[in-house]
Amino acid sequence: MEIRPARPEDAPLVVPLFIQAMDDIASTLAGSEQPHEVQAFMTTFFQLPGNRLSYQNTLVAEEDQQVVGVLILYHGNQAAALDQPIIARLRELKNDPNITLDKEAEEDEWYIDTLSVSPRYGGRGIGTALLRAAEEHTSSGGPTKIALLVDKNSQRAYRLYQHLNYQQDAVVQISHHPYLHMTKNLGGV
Known part of the structure; x- marks a missing residue:
């Protein structure tokens, strides 16, 4: 298995994995x-730079020359700027200048926005490998914190994150659904 930065041309293989992981959040972001x-919204924004769904923020896991897993990662202090293009599109689409998005990332953390593995490749350590690649990427600058949200009802994912030393520190509401905020300190913090 190889983990590499995503490329715009990965969209046909990456976007279905985004949608699989995001579920209702994908509809909220797309406004439909x-x-x-x-699918069209996710594809467009994945291929564009400067937004939370961009290929620029995405790692892909490849096996058998196929994309089998994805992870979106960015720093929390960039989250508001990365959300702006999506908010602008939603405001125009819905003709509502007051539309906002729920806050997912804190200013002092790296944030794993999305982690998704193809169901055909589940149980092979791909999710763990992507998480470790994200941790390696974030810890290169010294002590830091990395965080993610997990659906309150997803016990399998929760156990994986616990096994990798992520600890729950809050419950947050995203698109009217509770998610557990989990963090891990890296690099000696």
């Missing part, structure tokens, strides 16, 4: 519940 509209 229509699958083809969600």
Whole structure:
């Protein structure tokens, strides 16, 4: 298995994994519940620089020359700026200048926005490998904190994160659904 930075041309293989992981959040970001509209939105924003869904923030895991897993990662102090293009699109689409997005990342942490593995490749350590690659990327600058959200009902994912020393420190609401905020200190913090 190889883990590498995503490229814009990865969109057809990456976007379905984004949607699989994000579920209702994908519809919120797209401003639509229509699958083809969600797919089109995700594809467009993945291929564009400067937003939270961009290929620039994405790592992919490849096996057998196929993308089998993805992880979106960015620093929390960039989250507001990365959300701006999506908010601007939603405000225009819905003709509502007051639309905002729920805050997911804290200013003092690296944030794993999305982690998704193809169901056909589950149980092979791909998610763990992507998490370790993200941790390696974030810890290169010294002591830091990395965080993620996990669906309150996803016990399998929760156990994986606990096994990798992530600790729950809060419960947050995203798109009217509770998520557990979990963090891990890296580099001696």
